[in-house]
Amino acid sequence: MYTQALDALGSLPTSATDEQALVSRFEARVAAEQKIEPKDWMPARYRATLIRQISQHAHSEIVGMLPEGNWITRAPTLKRKCILIAKVQDEGGHGAYLYSAAETLGISREQLIEQLLCGKAKYSSIFNYPTPTWADVGAIGWLVDGAAIMNQIPLCRCSYGPYARAMVRICREESFHQRQGYEIMLTLARGTPEQRRMAQGALDRWWWPSLMMFGPPDAQSTHSGESQRWKIKRVSNDELRQRFVDFTVPQAEFLGLKVPDPALKWNAASGHYEFGAIDWQEFEQVLKGHGPLNAERIAARRAAHAEGAWVREAALAHAEKQRARAAGRAA
Numbered sequence: 001m002y003t004q005a006l007d008a009l010g011s012l013p014t015s016a017t018d019e020q021a022l023v024s025r026f027e028a029r030v031a032a033e034q035k036i037e038p039k040d041w042m043p044a045r046y047r048a049t050l051i052r053q054i055s056q057h058a059h060s061e062i063v064g065m066l067p068e069g070n071w072i073t074r075a076p077t078l079k080r081k082c083i084l085i086a087k088v089q090d091e092g093g094h095g096a097y098l099y100s101a102a103e104t105l106g107i108s109r110e111q112l113i114e115q116l117l118c119g120k121a122k123y124s125s126i127f128n129y130p131t132p133t134w135a136d137v138g139a140i141g142w143l144v145d146g147a148a149i150m151n152q153i154p155l156c157r158c159s160y161g162p163y164a165r166a167m168v169r170i171c172r173e174e175s176f177h178q179r180q181g182y183e184i185m186l187t188l189a190r191g192t193p194e195q196r197r198m199a200q201g202a203l204d205r206w207w208w209p210s211l212m213m214f215g216p217p218d219a220q221s222t223h224s225g226e227s228q229r230w231k232i233k234r235v236s237n238d239e240l241r242q243r244f245v246d247f248t249v250p251q252a253e254f255l256g257l258k259v260p261d262p263a264l265k266w267n268a269a270s271g272h273y274e275f276g277a278i279d280w281q282e283f284e285q286v287l288k289g290h291g292p293l294n295a296e297r298i299a300a301r302r303a304a305h306a307e308g309a310w311v312r313e314a315a316l317a318h319a320e321k322q323r324a325r326a327a328g329r330a331a
């Protein structure tokens, strides 16, 4: 981390002309679809935007372990339990890759975690909703991972190399997660009337929050203009949301479930589904920390961090012992 910070300092421009030359070179590389790598010069705002987005994404993976983790001890069969443990573990892994990608930009893991725990950093709005039934685990895999893939496939072509490469692996795993969620929904939808009701209830709870995952409408998106120019974001919030609806509605029909939107209808002329108004006030409330489970989620992360202090200390002590032994051998 310190070495990267020094590298960044080493490439600081010494005059306005130097700075302009660096900006032009950076923009030409982005235009030519060349990846920007950690030691390359980059505008301060490009770096700050990436730290913001990648860390928000990493925090989402880590907080996102909680709603499904809630069901690990209560999964209906041993097979479902094994699959769920593996999925939640994958999410921890995604968080770890993403924290590492953010660290390449000159911020430490400790700073990133502190920003989450003190409430400064955002994480995806979706993880502030409860999972009262087993069907919610299915709906998260189907809808939340489905929305995540829709959003993340274009991020595999993000101009920042470490983020783009992390996304390739994450998307492969997410597509498996999406299928396991859909398979849970299919089993419930083809089950007893009570199981079908559970599946419908979960779709009712997760549909609208899933549409909110894509972020505010384009006209209100503060970062889209700059992020699209820098090829961090390739597709706009509204366009991805529309793709998600077009893709997911036929899947709901196949399940025999009803999307909870009376305004939903197919428009043959546009080749897209029209859908009803999203409650953006609810989204804003969740972002301000007033969602159903914001306080519980942060409390759970703070407790996990405090309870894990001894593990971090032990790992550091072990690393120090190894270093001292290696130094002793070299002497």
Ligand code: BYC
Residues within 6 Å of the ligand: 052, 053, 056, 057, 058, 060, 061, 064, 065, 091, 122, 123, 124, 125, 126, 140, 144, 145, 148, 149, 151, 212, 213, 214, 215, 216, 220, 221, 222, 223, 224, 227, 233, 237, 287
């Ligand atoms: N929730 O200018 P905008 C997963 C914020 S986890 C909260 O459009 P941008 C999974 C935004 O940060 C997948 N905040 O922003 C894990 C900004 O606020 P600040 C999570 C949101 O960045 C476990 C403000 O609103 N995926 O897959 O251009 C189990 C204005 O927005 C949200 C990612 O993180 C939101 N939904 O676009 C299962 C993908 N939306 O920072 C599954 C990576 C917006 O100015 N991130 N905000 O205070 C992105 O692609 C982009 O950051 C977004 C937003 C499309 C989300």
